[in-house]
Amino acid sequence: xxxxxxxVIKRLPEQxxxxxxxxxxxxxxxxxxxxxxxxxxxxxxxxxxxxxGVEMLLQCVVEVVKQDGDLKLAAVSPAAAVILEMTRSDxxxxxxxxxxxxxxxxxxxxxxxxxxxxxxxxxxxxxxEDKPEQAA
Amino acid sequence: xxxRAIVLVAPRPDGAExxxxxxxxxxxxxxxxxxxxxxxxxRGFAISAITVLGDVEATALRVLPQALEDDLRWxxxxxxxxxxxxxxVFANYAQSGAEFVVVTRVGPYSEIDYDALLxxxxxxxxxxxxxSDAGGQSLDTFVVSAARRDDADFLLQHQLRQSRVPCLPYRxxxxxxxxxxxxxxxxxxxxxxxxxxRIVPAGEQIRPGIWAGAGARIQRGARILAPAFIGARVxxxxxxxxxxxxVLEHHVRVNCGTVVEDSTLLPYTSVGAGLDVAHAVVGFRRxxxxxxxxxIEIFDSKLVGYVLPARLRALGCAVSLFARLPSKLTRGWxxxxxxxxxxxxxxxxxxxxxxxxxxxxxxxxx
Numbered sequence: 496x497x498x499x500x501x502x503v504i505k506r507l508p509e510q511x512x513x514x515x516x517x518x519x520x521x522x523x524x525x526x527x528x529x530x531x532x533x534x535x536x537x538x539x540x541x542x543x544x545x546x547x548g549v550e551m552l553l554q555c556v557v558e559v560v561k562q563d564g565d566l567k568l569a570a571v572s573p574a575a576a577v578i579l580e581m582t583r584s585d586x587x588x589x590x591x592x593x594x595x596x597x598x599x600x601x602x603x604x605x606x607x608x609x610x611x612x613x614x615x616x617x618x619x620x621x622x623x624e625d626k627p628e629q630a631a
Numbered sequence: 632x633x634x635r636a637i638v639l640v641a642p643r644p645d646g647a648e649x650x651x652x653x654x655x656x657x658x659x660x661x662x663x664x665x666x667x668x669x670x671x672x673x674r675g676f677a678i679s680a681i682t683v684l685g686d687v688e689a690t691a692l693r694v695l696p697q698a699l700e701d702d703l704r705w706x707x708x709x710x711x712x713x714x715x716x717x718x719x720v721f722a723n724y725a726q727s728g729a730e731f732v733v734v735t736r737v738g739p740y741s742e743i744d745y746d747a748l749l750x751x752x753x754x755x756x757x758x759x760x761x762x763s764d765a766g767g768q769s770l771d772t773f774v775v776s777a778a779r780r781d782d783a784d785f786l787l788q789h790q791l792r793q794s795r796v797p798c799l800p801y802r803x804x805x806x807x808x809x810x811x812x813x814x815x816x817x818x819x820x821x822x823x824x825x826x827x828x829r830i831v832p833a834g835e836q837i838r839p840g841i842w843a844g845a846g847a848r849i850q851r852g853a854r855i856l857a858p859a860f861i862g863a864r865v866x867x868x869x870x871x872x873x874x875x876x877x878v879l880e881h882h883v884r885v886n887c888g889t890v891v892e893d894s895t896l897l898p899y900t901s902v903g904a905g906l907d908v909a910h911a912v913v914g915f916r917r918x919x920x921x922x923x924x925x926x927i928e929i930f931d932s933k934l935v936g937y938v939l940p941a942r943l944r945a946l947g948c949a950v951s952l953f954a955r956l957p958s959k960l961t962r963g964w965x966x967x968x969x970x971x972x973x974x975x976x977x978x979x980x981x982x983x984x985x986x987x988x989x990x991x992x993x994x995x996x997x
Contacts, residue, residue, distance in 0.1 A: 512931075545931035546903070573925040577918055581934065583907045 501529075502601060504594060506537040511548030511575075520551050527555055532564035535597040539570035544578045553584060565589075569597035634749060635724045636678045636733040637717055640666060640685035641710075641790075647811040648738055650897070651915040654687060655810045656737035658914075659880040659898055660819050661860045662833030662844055665740050665810065676745035678733060682720050686710040717787045725777040732783070736771035736791055740819060741807035742829055748774055748801055757799035758782050765804050773798070813912035813919040813926070817895050820878045824858040832860050844881060868904065880914075882938050901936035 503526050508515050526532055536552070552568075559566040567589045571579065579585040591597040591605070599605055640656055642648035648655050656665045663671075670681055683705045708716045717734070724732050731749060743762060752760040752774040759782055762772040771791050775783045785795040806828045808819045823830035824840075832842035840857025843849075847861045852869040855861065859873050862880040868887035873879065875893040883896045886904035896902065897914025912919040913935055919926045929935040939947065 543928075543930070545929070546933040547931075573920070573923050574927045577920045577923065577925060577927055578929075578934065580920075581906050581908060581918070583905070 500531055500533055502533040502535065502598065504535045504537060504598070506539070507541050509540050510543045511541055511551070512543065512545050513547035516547045516551035520554065523555060524558075527558040527564075528562060529564075530562060532559055532562055532566075533601050534559060534564065534566045535594055536566065536568050537570050537594050538568055538575045539572055541572050541575040544575045546582070549578060549582050549584055553587065556587060565601065567591060567597045567600060569594040632731070632749070633729045634678050634731045634733065634745075635680040635729045636673050636682070636735065637720050637724075638666070638669060638673075638681060638683045639713065639717060639734070639736045639791075640683060640687060641713055641736055642686075642738065643811075650813055650816070650912070650919075651917050653915060654685075655813075655816055656740075657685075657687065658816060659862065660816065661823055661830055661842070661878060662862050662881070665819075666737055668830060669735070669737050669740065672742065673733070673745065678745065680704075680724070680729075682706060684708055684713055684716050684720065686713045714787045714790055718784050721775075721777075721783045721787065722780060725780055729777045732775050732777050734773045734775060734783070734786070734791070737810075739770050739807060739809050741770050741772065741803060742805045743770075743772060743803055744805070748772075748803075751801050752776075752799065755799040758796050759786065759794055759798045760801050761794070761798035762801045762803050764807050765802065767802075770803060770807060774801075814921050814924075817912050817921060820860070820895055821876055824876050834860065834862070850887075862898070882940075884938055899938045899940065901932065901938045903933045903935070906934065 505523070508519065511519070526534065534555070536555075541548075556566050569591045570593055571590055576585070579588075579590075589597075589600065591600060596605055640654055642654045642656070650658065656669075658664060660668070666683065670683070673681055681704065685705065685707055686709060687707060706716060706720075721732055721734075731752065733745065733748075741762070741764070748760065748762065758776050758779045760774040762770045764770055769791075773786065773791065775786065782795050786793070806822070808815055808822070808828070810816060810819065819828060819830070822828040823832070834842040834844040834847075837843045838855075838857065841855055841859050841861070843861040844863030844865070846864040847867075848865070849855065849861065849867045850869040850871075853867045853871045854873070855867075856872075856874040858876050860878045861867070861873070862878075862883060864882050865879045866884045867873065867879070868885060868889070870888045871885045872890045872892075873885070874891070877891045877893060878895040879885065879891070880896060880898045880900075882899045884901040885891060885896070886902060886906075888905040889902050890907050890909070891902070892907075892909040894908050894911045894913065896908070897912065900914045902908055902913065910921045912921070916929055916935060916937055917926055918929055918935055
């Protein structure tokens with residue numbers, strides 16, 4: 496099942512506290528409110544996540560669900576994973592080992608045993624450092 | 632037989648045996664610190680005098696229970712002078728008639744039978760006996776004949792790592808724990824619940840397998856499953872769940888709806904509402920996840936916070952009172968000291984209520 500909707504891969508900042516969460520939310524808002532968005536948040540760089548950061552992630556999910564889209568987390572750092580587990584919000588997200596796994600999961604079902612394998616099909620979407628990127 | 636002891640609180644310089652700034656030996660395990668338990672054990676074997684020498688920062692000492700200081704002859708010395716101070720204490724012991732001195736570093740926790748150790752030392756007719764675990768690794772505990780002051784000086788100068796004369800080995804096969812990491816501290820609590828370690832929880836057994844310290848407050852609706860330890864002055868909110876051998880040390884606060892599973896919450900830790908704390912050691916704004924072997928610092932008090940000790944809380948209240956007092960007084964003078972009056976609102980007719988759609992509210996008049 497191939498999807499031709501645009502996919503956005505976004506790397507989250509190192510610190511996701513109240514201030515950075517607010518600016519991130521402002522930045523993401525147009526994307527979240529687009530038609531059926533497909534979003535991957537790369538949490539590999541996140542070193543400090545607090546309650547405001549978690550709340551922002553949950554708000555993103557709510558917005559995405561409203562638009563009939565999907566949001567997945569990828570490469571979650573240990574620090575972020577601990578906070579997500581502690582706040583019981585890990586079960587509200589699809590979490591993948593790597594960004595490529597998360598990307599593939601929009602078009603194929605990726606069983607846990609098959610995750611983190613090299614991507615077989617060429618993927619058009621490219622990862623970005625800071626700016627969200629769209630792929631056809 | 633006059634036996635005395637020197638207990639050194641000196642974590643390893645490589646950063647092990649510490650949790651944040653705090654030496655693990657000073658942290659509580661089931662209501663009493665590891666150091667206190669080591670000293671209690673020595674007293675049980677009729678060791679007549681015990682001196683504790685510690686290289687502990689003032690910030691770390693702030694959270695220690697007062698009992699720790701009242702209970703012990705405690706000498707605080709900076710790290711550079713610690714071993715020199717130990718030599719002085721040894722010399723004093725020797726001059727005042729001690730026959731044997733037990734020198735131990737915590738650090739590691741071990742349930743040594745000191746009678747058997749001294750017996751072995753006497754039978755071996757040695758100057759120094761060194762205790763090691765079943766694998767032959769040193770447990771940093773020695774018995775030194777008090778007359779051998781030079782040997783003791785050499786041993787202490789080399790921070791218990793080297794001896795001038797060959798030591799008589801004493802292989803200890805009982806319970807021991809290196810207490811190098813947070814996982815070891817958690818393991819010590821689990822072993823105590825399981826009966827592997829002879830550590831008795833410092834509290835009253837309120838139900839089979841559940842111990843509670845003095846002044847613990849557990850709100851109705853909170854659920855505690857055995858085994859569990861609830862320390863002194865702990866507060867547990869409604870609908871919280873404490874399960875699978877969890878340990879809440881003194882002054883911990885667990886807010887409503889939080890689940891604590893297979894975890895240790897260190898003294899003065901506050902955990903926010905509706906959280907899941909599982910397989911972790913939490914304290915001093917640090918969260919150590921045992922399965923992930925990850926330690927993170929948390930600065931959000933909605934998640935993990937720090938309950939200030941009572942004396943600091945009182946100080947904080949006094950400071951905020953004095954900070955607010957001038958502004959309150961100025962406001963009062965501006966209004967000529969008159970308190971705002973509340974005008975009684977006449978009962979509204981049912982017609983008026985239906986029009987406005989809201990209830991009348993009393994308002995203040997300037």
